[in-house]
Amino acid sequence: MRKGIIRVKKCPSIIGHASAVGNKEHEGPLGNFFDFHDESDRFGQKTWELAESEMQHIALNLALKKSNTDPKNLDGLFAGDLINQCSSSNYGLSDAGVPFFGLYGACSTSAEGLMLATLFLNASPSLQTAAVVTSSHNCSSERQFRYPVEYGGQRPPTAQWTVTGSGAFILGEGEGAYITELLPGIIRDEGINDPANMGAAMAPAAIDTLKRYFDESGMLPSDFDGIYTGDLGYEGHSIVTEKMAEYGYDMTKNYNDCGLLIYDLERQDVHAGGSGCGCSASVLSSYILPKLEHGEMTDILYIATGALMSPMAILQGKTIPGIAHLIRITKERCL
Amino acid sequence: MRKGIIRVKKCPSIIGHASAVGNKEHEGPLGNFFDFHDESDRFGQKTWELAESEMQHIALNLALKKSNTDPKNLDGLFAGDLINQCSSSNYGLSDAGVPFFGLYGACSTSAEGLMLATLFLNASPSLQTAAVVTSSHNCSSERQFRYPVEYGGQRPPTAQWTVTGSGAFILGEGEGAYITELLPGIIRDEGINDPANMGAAMAPAAIDTLKRYFDESGMLPSDFDGIYTGDLGYEGHSIVTEKMAEYGYDMTKNYNDCGLLIYDLERQDVHAGGSGCGCSASVLSSYILPKLEHGEMTDILYIATGALMSPMAILQGKTIPGIAHLIRITKERCL
Numbered sequence: 001m002r003k004g005i006i007r008v009k010k011c012p013s014i015i016g017h018a019s020a021v022g023n024k025e026h027e028g029p030l031g032n033f034f035d036f037h038d039e040s041d042r043f044g045q046k047t048w049e050l051a052e053s054e055m056q057h058i059a060l061n062l063a064l065k066k067s068n069t070d071p072k073n074l075d076g077l078f079a080g081d082l083i084n085q086c087s088s089s090n091y092g093l094s095d096a097g098v099p100f101f102g103l104y105g106a107c108s109t110s111a112e113g114l115m116l117a118t119l120f121l122n123a124s125p126s127l128q129t130a131a132v133v134t135s136s137h138n139c140s141s142e143r144q145f146r147y148p149v150e151y152g153g154q155r156p157p158t159a160q161w162t163v164t165g166s167g168a169f170i171l172g173e174g175e176g177a178y179i180t181e182l183l184p185g186i187i188r189d190e191g192i193n194d195p196a197n198m199g200a201a202m203a204p205a206a207i208d209t210l211k212r213y214f215d216e217s218g219m220l221p222s223d224f225d226g227i228y229t230g231d232l233g234y235e236g237h238s239i240v241t242e243k244m245a246e247y248g249y250d251m252t253k254n255y256n257d258c259g260l261l262i263y264d265l266e267r268q269d270v271h272a273g274g275s276g277c278g279c280s281a282s283v284l285s286s287y288i289l290p291k292l293e294h295g296e297m298t299d300i301l302y303i304a305t306g307a308l309m310s311p312m313a314i315l316q317g318k319t320i321p322g323i324a325h326l327i328r329i330t331k332e333r334c335l
Numbered sequence: 336m337r338k339g340i341i342r343v344k345k346c347p348s349i350i351g352h353a354s355a356v357g358n359k360e361h362e363g364p365l366g367n368f369f370d371f372h373d374e375s376d377r378f379g380q381k382t383w384e385l386a387e388s389e390m391q392h393i394a395l396n397l398a399l400k401k402s403n404t405d406p407k408n409l410d411g412l413f414a415g416d417l418i419n420q421c422s423s424s425n426y427g428l429s430d431a432g433v434p435f436f437g438l439y440g441a442c443s444t445s446a447e448g449l450m451l452a453t454l455f456l457n458a459s460p461s462l463q464t465a466a467v468v469t470s471s472h473n474c475s476s477e478r479q480f481r482y483p484v485e486y487g488g489q490r491p492p493t494a495q496w497t498v499t500g501s502g503a504f505i506l507g508e509g510e511g512a513y514i515t516e517l518l519p520g521i522i523r524d525e526g527i528n529d530p531a532n533m534g535a536a537m538a539p540a541a542i543d544t545l546k547r548y549f550d551e552s553g554m555l556p557s558d559f560d561g562i563y564t565g566d567l568g569y570e571g572h573s574i575v576t577e578k579m580a581e582y583g584y585d586m587t588k589n590y591n592d593c594g595l596l597i598y599d600l601e602r603q604d605v606h607a608g609g610s611g612c613g614c615s616a617s618v619l620s621s622y623i624l625p626k627l628e629h630g631e632m633t634d635i636l637y638i639a640t641g642a643l644m645s646p647m648a649i650l651q652g653k654t655i656p657g658i659a660h661l662i663r664i665t666k667e668r669c670l
Binding site for chain 1: 343385407422441458462521522641651653656
């Protein structure tokens with residue numbers, strides 16, 4: 001079936017992964033699970049943009065180290081972020097010396113990268129190891145998409161808090177959870193034009209991808225140990241749960257969102273939850289993958305969601321298109 | 336060999352391709368070869384950004400029509416551009432209803448897309464048709480990267496003129512030139528920090544990729560009917576020719592640059608030549624591929640080059656990293 005679930009012959013395993021985050025993320029419920037954090041959010045750099053680049057650098061190097069991978073053996077590096085011209089990735093990874101594929105999938109980049117890296121490793125027997133890196137930084141994002149942090153702009157309850165974090169993943173042959181199925185996202189735009197309500201803007205894309213997955217596979221949400229969207233937050237999570245129920249899929253038992261997991265919504269004043277490329281990537285690395293590796297879960301769906309808007313397009317009266325890429329990750333090799 | 340030339344089993348053919356350009360490009364030496372042009376550069380839209388999106392929309396639809404491809408049969412769409420958050424692609428292609436992979440490779444995007452689409456089609460037998468689209472618009476780029484056009488800023492002789500153009504390519508099984516070999520680019524930064532001299536900033540990446548290709552394959556520049564870089568312009572083209580000679584590769588016979596081909600440098604006041612994602616893509620579609628299809632050439636190298644800088648990074652004192660992805664395109668199927 002065209003546009004359907006992609007099942008590859010060689011299911012790569014995630015042989016290494018790491019996360020680097022900021023202070024607020026370290027103070028959150030997953031605080032102890034991250035590999036690296038910097039209380040100043042600056043990571044030794046003079047600007048927020050350079051700090052974000054440095055986070056990617058740290059996360060990639062930690063993931064390489066944890067998987068005992070020499071960067072010389074990387075056949076490809078897939079990376080992207082939210083900053084204009086994807087400069088966090090381009091500058092943060094410019095010294096890696098690895099064939100480089102720049103991506104822009106907004107907050108869906110972690111899943112887009114894992115998907116393209118999996119396809120890459122299946123394209124030729126000569127391709128054996130690939131890396132995926134993505135990040136976001138609260139201060140570089142706020143300045144670019146909304147207001148400078150110092151301005152202290154009021155945020156409505158539907159607004160999400162851009163995560164300061166980076167996640168890096170090494171895919172290849174070895175120990176680790178396996179990427180088993182892929183369902184690429186299709187752009188969906190339901191006319192939401194409020195950049196302070198990204199959850200609602202991205203939810204239709206997540207619903208579209210999830211519905212296509214369950215319809216085609218014949219599986220049910222309850223067949224999985226966990227279903228995790230990227231960064232829909234409270235608002236988007238509710239919309240997905242409600243709408244999927246209308247389609248006959250009960251998501252109330254095991255569906256969570258990385259934007260809800262990374263912060264304590266009551267305590268941390270983040271309104272509707274976390275967002276940003278670094279949200280889903282750092283939660284996947286720190287929280288979800290270890291559960292698969294330790295056998296607490298054996299089969300999950302990971303759906304990173306992206307709002308493909310630009311501030312300029314919003315000013316010009318456009319709405320917010322969303323996309324959601326789905327990856328099935330299992331403890332055991334190809335099903 | 337790791338990080339080397341990728342030879343895939345299934346060499347896709349470029350079964351359809353199209354270009355849409357602005358007025359200056361239509362007035363240039365390749366004017367009659369483009370499929371579509373708009374003398375106003377506005378493509379019926381109110382803003383330059385929306386005009387650029389519309390160009391992508393036009394180019395994709397023309398390429399689908401020329402190859403008799405139903406968009407329903409596209410397994411994947413790879414697209415990107417220069418505008419913040421890749422909004423030209425995200426908005427221009429949001430109604431395509433096709434699995435979408437957003438890319439950011441600056442002006443290397445056409446080759447990055449063709450490369451990833453080729454790998455995609457080799458990853459699973461279920462994947463049979465893919466599209467690649469990219470664009471740039473002089474006015475949206477000038478506003479974002481330099482000055483608003485109305486400001487009339489002076490441009491130094493090394494500056495290039497961002498092409499108003501889009502190229503779209505349909506890859507699959509059928510008639511057309513074949514994508515035979517791939518050599519992904521590695522980021523190179525030689526410390527150039529002048530955004531008015533992109534040719535010099537990107538040349539080291541082109542040299543690196545070309546040298547790696549010739550060293551590994553044992554082939555010589557003279558083995559090809561043509562070698563085309565993306566948008567190095569006069570400055571970058573000279574640097575590549577000179578430096579490659581030092582490495583023992585004579586590029587003086589058959590090496591050209593899409594940025595030099597698209598304009599008449601004497602007559603059109605474009606200084607060092609054309610640039611932008613749309614430069615190499617529209618020249619590949621309008622000029623290079625037809626020569627392969629008609630048998631005037633049988634074997635070429637296409638190396639799209641990208642400057643992975645951002646205006647913010649330059650303001651923060653960073654230099655300009657470059658990347659160059661190489662694709663070998665032949666008249667006959669896999670070698």
